[in-house]
Amino acid sequence: MNGLLASEFRRFRSRKLVKVLTALEVLAIVATGVIVLLTQEYGLASLADVLMGTSLVLLSVGWMLGASAIGADWHAGHITTILTWEPRRGRVMVAKIAASLTGVFVLSLVIQALLGVALAVAAAGAGSTAGADAAWLAESAGVALRVALLSTIFAGFGFGLASAGRNTAVALGVGFGYLVIVENLVRGLRPRWTPWLLTDNAAMVVIGRPLDFPELGRSTIEAGLYLSAVAAVLLLAAAGLFRARDVN
């Protein structure tokens, strides 16, 4: 199992999509730092707000990376090759999930840390660092950790859907269709179902306190647990399908 895990971690690290998306995020961070430096208006005290604002990008990246971690392997036929080395499908699935979710979690934390460092340097050079005390650090770290966890949960959504559909595009299409179209329709037509919508629960986890509107009637931890449960159901369903279906 250790060898399989090591192999999957190395595969995840070496994926072109991981490298491209990481490079784009680093580029965006550098650009943000430069803009802040030029405008000379940034106050480091608002770092937590910036991290909340950039969370959508990280959640989308998490979803994409989770989906492509298994979807690309199905598409190219690598699953067949891997199964001729480790025929226990449960182990293959666990290793793939562990590698991609851990990879997304670490990547999200690193990106946010880089963003924080870039903004701190820019604020120290040409903005304001007032209010950057211990409470600020705890609040910013809390947001970063919640966003990283949420990105991991979203990677789980992407992984589960791509594994069941045996294609990355399935996960991206279903994700876009559900989050953008279905959830907005539900929000408008069935407001009572809002507490069960992924986007509202995700927003609550990012913000770290109950939303003013809509009222979900649950705590941040409960919202996080609800999203984790949805991801777990998707991953279990994907694992069940993987065990049951032929690999052609």
Next chain:
Amino acid sequence: MDPVIEVEGLRKEYLRVRGRRTVAVDGLDLAVPQGGVFGFLGPNGAGKTTTIRCLLGLVRPSGGRCRLLGQEPAGLYRVIARVGSIVESPTMYPRFSGRRNLELLGRISGIGRARVAEALEEVDLAERADDQVKTYSLGMKQRLGIAGALLKDPEVLILDEPANGLDPAGIVEVRELMRRLGRDGRTVFVSSHILGEVQQTADRVAILARGRSVAVGPVQEVLSAGHAAGLLVRLDDVLAGLRILGEAGIEARVDDGVLKVGLPPAEAARVTRTLADGGLYLTELRADEADLETVFLELTDGATRGKSR
């Protein structure tokens, strides 16, 4: 000694749209003994790859059973370290080097870099090992797949059409490799439609048609199942020879400048005497023996026609 591969009444059906069923393997029985090269022959769609997928646990049989090194698919993990395989075209990560691809696979079973280097050397890929796989030719990709199958230093090697995409030199190399592995006491189970290759390499063959085995045994035994094809006669004036044989009531035809005579080899003397009486002297006379291709076509064609009745 127990067979390395055992297949009993294996059946695999695929459900198609509107509830239609396609039978890929239809009650196949097969036993592959330990050691040597076993050729698994059949036309496209005969069920060769499906059988291999069943053996490797990739596909669940609809009926029957199959065992590899004594293990059914559920217990395959106990013996998988002793089995190397290629199923259809080997899939590797195109942006990784050949070496890195093999290292990733090797890591699953704790195989180190030294063994990866040896496997690359065995298939003559050492010089290009650090290039991206996407720059490889089809033949080089196939050789990389074979290196992957050899990585575990396996007792059993299952190769699905290993000569696909290889140039003539590559085909000869693969043939030599299979022979060598078979001589070393390993069992090489190779599916192919290149019959000449199998005839030159395999010790035993099974011929598959429509998901069933239509012939199985040592190559020479299977060849002898082909019809005695008569005699081949070469002489300066084939048309005169054709006329003389015809006048003697001996069935013959001209094929590619040679007379094909419809008499068994035991009646060769009658042909020479008839031609000599007519003033013609032959330059060559030999039995028109069936090769594996002829037998294969006869058997698979027969099975197909039998099924369509």
